[in-house]
Amino acid sequence: MRDFGNARAAAPDTATGPAMTGGLADSLFDTAGRNPGLPQIARRTDPADGTWTTVTAGELREEVLDLAKGLVASGLRPGHRVAVMARTRYEWTVLSCALWTIGAEVVPIYPTSSHEQIEWILRDASCVAVVVEDEHGVMTVGSVCGSLPLLRHVWQLDAGALRDLVERGRPVPVTTIDSLRRIVLPDSTAVVAYTSGTTGHPRGCALSHRNLASPCDTLLAGWRQIAAPPGEQPAVLAFLPFSHVYGLMIQGMCLRGGILMGHEPELSADALASAFLTFRPTFLYAVPYVFEKLYKNFLRTAQQAGRGALFERAGRTARDYASAAERQRLGTGSGPGFDLKFQHALYDKAVYRKLRAALGGRVCGAVSGGSPLNRELALFYAGIGIFVQDGYGLTETSGGITAQPVGREKSGTVGRPLPGVDVQVAADGELLVRGPSVFQGYVNDDLGTRTALRDGWLATGDLGRLDSEGYVTITGRKKDIIVTSSGKSVAPAALEERLRVHPLIHQAVVVGDNRPCVGALITLDPEFVAHWRGALFTQGDAPGRDAREAREENALRQEVARAVAAANTTVSRSESIRVFRVLTEPFDVANGLLTPSMKLRRDAIARRYAVEIDAMYQSSSRIPRERRTEEPPTWDDSDDVFRRVR
Structure with a gap:
């Protein structure tokens, strides 16, 4: 069994900041107290005109406080579980922060889930309320309410539910909310995130405030400097579902790191293209499918313009350049030669610059998660000036547990363990991990928890290997x-x-x-x-x-x-x-x-x-x-x- 931990971590000398003393909502209140005018959210109220309005940290705090009062007035208390069944939108962020402020627990549900899945999750998690987007969501939940005696509220976002809650909460004093927030502990459960359920019923992973904050704070401490040009506030377009732990991690990093965040609920190519051009992110968080689709769109556009051959030559040069640069930074080569540098510079003016412009013109890097990114595709993006960091994590680990070390990135791997995280490879090739982000256990499934957690090590179900420098390569799922x-x-x-x-x-x-x-x-x-x-x-x-x-x-x-x-x-x-x-x-x-x-x-x-x-x-x-x-x-x-x- 091979073991790599802190001695071979991705950024071994990076501190993760002061010890956590409260819940996730504290970071918003702390930021608003220090810098209330900091742009925290960019909100697009009318997608048709492509303009974004800024919500400052101070303004967001006040919205969260007002909503928290409404939740308390509706009978919610610490430990109550509230399901959120909505796409990635501004209200999701306000609502989750308000729930964490009063010590309630968030249960994310994909809006596209089936009736059976929704009924199972709401019953298994003992939810007392559910927030849906539209009338369709109301009807879906309504069809299963008969088997959910604990469910008291169904709130519809598009019908003004949050506005109504704010009105209901006006008599509640702010001191009540402050008192509730201050009794939330780092090890209190913040989220019950249900696994995708490729077989059987999904299982609820109980994630504490500390679990969720740990990878966010570690990545901010060691990697925030690559998320934007020097002196600029990083800007991240959140379009991955907050119903998934990867999306929640992106939201957490933005709120805890003072990063400007925009929301895009639609995942269609046209919607993303418009959002990229108008929001102009400095950094991308996506899954391999998005990077694959972007590449195919680039290629199709070039071919339709009669420049397909030029694009393919430029693509080969980008991959060759990135591969040579990788060998240089890993100490196994001298880097791109003169001819390759010259060709790369020419293609940068003719091709690469236009590709970057299609993403808003400011993107200086990206992260791919969810599954491994193809090495050739990663080299292509690196060669056009957008280095894609391939990482690895699970719902049970609250998101990321490995990342590419800055300046020592190795395409084709998912990087090294984060500081504070240990990784082992078992005899059968399964990856085992332990660290502060590993979940509390499965809700209502003690046997499943004991099977997954072995002497503090989480059995990931993923197969992989560790090289001599501690880089992790994922080779597949054990059950696949x-x-x-x-x-x-x-x-x-x-x-x-x-x-x-x-x-x-x-x-x-x-x-x-x-x-x-x-x-x-x-x-x-x-x-x-x-x-x-x-x-x-x-x-x-x-x-x-x-x-x-x-x-x-x-x-x-x-x-x-x-x-x-x-x-x-x-x-x-x-x-x-x-x-x-x-x-x-x-x-x-x-x-x-x-x-x-x-x-x-x-x-x-x-x-x-x-x-x-x-x-x-x-x-x-x-x-x-x-x-x-x-x-x-x-x-x-x-x-x-x-x-x-x-």
């Missing part, structure tokens, strides 16, 4: 390992990650349990497929419809096969994808094939597409044995993808 009929164990994450890099491929899930070889189910990106189809034929080259469709289908077969072949170069032959099938619809939350945090529900996918998987392997079995190793991955004649994406 595929075992073929020949006994070969395959971790699917690396193959899936490599497939998604291809512009045409939207999603991929690797299958093969008890099968003769590894296979893949693939979905295509409709926007890029439409663009790709249009680019197949030059002006004047317009064959008849049947001939055109046959040519398109054949070209797409070849393109997807090339993507599979490229993914196979990252693994051994016995681990490579030998068969695949293109599916008719994407995996998403609505059809139950993705968790709200965008993770694959592998069991549900396998059940939904059992017929397609069987057909895929039956097609492969018809290939004569002497030819099988030379055949490309199968593509059944029924895979007429274009009929499905038009």
